[in-house]
Amino acid sequence: MATMDKKNVSMNDVAVAAGVSLKTVSRVINEPDSVRESTRDKVHAAMEALGFRTNFAARSLKLGRYGCIGVVLFHLSGGAVDMIDGIADAAEERGFALTMIKKRAGEKMTLADAARRMSQLPVDGMIFNLRQMVDDFETFEAPKDLKTVIITPMEHPTCSTVSDDQEGGARMACEYFLDHGHKNVYFVAGKEESLSSQCRMKGWRAALEARGIEPPDPLQGDWNADSGYAAGLVLADKPDCTAVLAANDCMANGVMMALRDKGLSVPDDVSVIGFDDELYKTIPNSILTSVKFRHRELGIRALNEVVAGLEAPSSRSRTLVSGVLVERSSVRDLRA
Amino acid sequence: MATMDKKNVSMNDVAVAAGVSLKTVSRVINEPDSVRESTRDKVHAAMEALGFRTNFAARSLKLGRYGCIGVVLFHLSGGAVDMIDGIADAAEERGFALTMIKKRAGEKMTLADAARRMSQLPVDGMIFNLRQMVDDFETFEAPKDLKTVIITPMEHPTCSTVSDDQEGGARMACEYFLDHGHKNVYFVAGKEESLSSQCRMKGWRAALEARGIEPPDPLQGDWNADSGYAAGLVLADKPDCTAVLAANDCMANGVMMALRDKGLSVPDDVSVIGFDDELYKTIPNSILTSVKFRHRELGIRALNEVVAGLEAPSSRSRTLVSGVLVERSSVRDLRA
């Protein structure tokens, strides 16, 4: 009555039970067509009965690959969900699993640290999600045998990178203001160390300067609504302020609330554009025009780039995923 | 000049280069104290020179374990970020990496499917993040050699589960209303298929019934502000409505906006409580009292439960992580 269940059922156990050779079991799994149907059935029955599952370690040792892509999260923010979603879906589709590690809060992790850790894990290639500066960014060289893609707005000298076109998105929003007859655009920045905020600011500056407009001093925020509100109070007192670009929707909302509290109307008195297009989730009948980035697409591209690099020892590439301006009614047309 | 760089550097290569035996190299890595310092240095030098990194597959094949915990995302929502964050941090701390797979949109994945896929991957135990019902929930049995923890508000007959105490959180909010002198509480639900919404509703019902109050019909929402706004318009017309519990903050905000548009004041005329405590990010000077769940803690608990099950072949357990009522000023005290 005592069924002695062995710890791990191996192919050999299955082979013995089915009365065939080890190699035949292997064939049933990897090239079933090369095995006679009657034999196949016996083997399948034995596998079922014993509860066999192929051993990942042995298999990948033999094959020399894992079928896993590493993901290093230097930073895990809200937008990261959709990106991970994209990475995971694309991986699934191409038959890969993900191996994930994360920088701990407070911990200092360089690209080299991440690469070192990853290369001890079951991983054929890797993706770094990097939204802030890191010490060895310029000097880092990826392991030659581990295709590495970095998700970051910065260009890297040797690694492939993928990014939202944050700068382009900001430029687009600015030009939208200008094309609607606005003569100037104020900017509310996100957290200072955030690369996203820096890029958005850069795009804003570039767009204004391209039309010969001197950019006013940007206002410093911290991504949250309260900092936007504070900025809005300041802006409400500037008579030349007709257009405000806020580095995200929460701050944009803060700005709008402050303007309203100061007796100004959006968009009649002041026009506002935000980023991320997420205000509609929280505010009913939201009117905020916003630049939306396709984070999911970003993840998909990153994963595809890694997988491509696995097959062909590809060179460095740079992918930009453009943003989309979601138009609502927070921008007034000053022409005519 | 042509340096022939071998594809993979093995311990044997290092051993030859350092003039020691294979086993000595192994020892330098796994039990450095048992190796004379001079030898150790030679080996380290050789490892450095050749760029040696231990082979994950071979190592885990020999050891019979991977040092990885599997995470299955049946569902990837906003709150999941913090949970993943917790899982990842706790894993890091205990020296584990994560292996992740995700249900694709539209795909049908049962617990058995997930377990089957995972057991072919490098994984010592696994965590399922399950926020909706799944066909084989009741009948599922986890592989005996793979400790399985399910993050879900439902109790499972054989697997350990971890969950926010959603029901308790809703009860807490309700009682808070009642303790402040309210005679009844209306409820705005989230998406119908969401277990979170169902549990929150259950807690709301239970709290009212416990005080002999007949719960009014709940209003159906879809998590977004607009659906909350619609509910708010309806509630504004109910003279007996002094307290509204909305299943999340976005809908709560929608309710508040509708009430305001109907000329009612929060909290003077109607009191409101939400869930998740995230409105303050989007709304400046937010007054919304909200039940906050500690998703990060949830992830940590889940991971710890898995790891504990690895060491001691533990039995089934059920962990509830309590919520916290973040008090602001959206509830009026009707006593006195």
Next chain:
DNA sequence: TTACGAAATGACAACGTTGTCATTTCATTA
């Protein structure tokens, strides 16, 4: 029936580690 080529199956080595046990080297004491 026999011979033949193709299809199906099997024996054995190899992947790169770690565990077991045997052997060598070293420092210490008589």
Next chain:
DNA sequence: TAATGAAATGACAACGTTGTCATTTCGTAA
């Protein structure tokens, strides 16, 4: 200096797969 035991090192097998090549079985035609 020789004897002793402890410390350091090494030889070899084993983990569970897959690749290579040899062998057996089968169906078909002479």
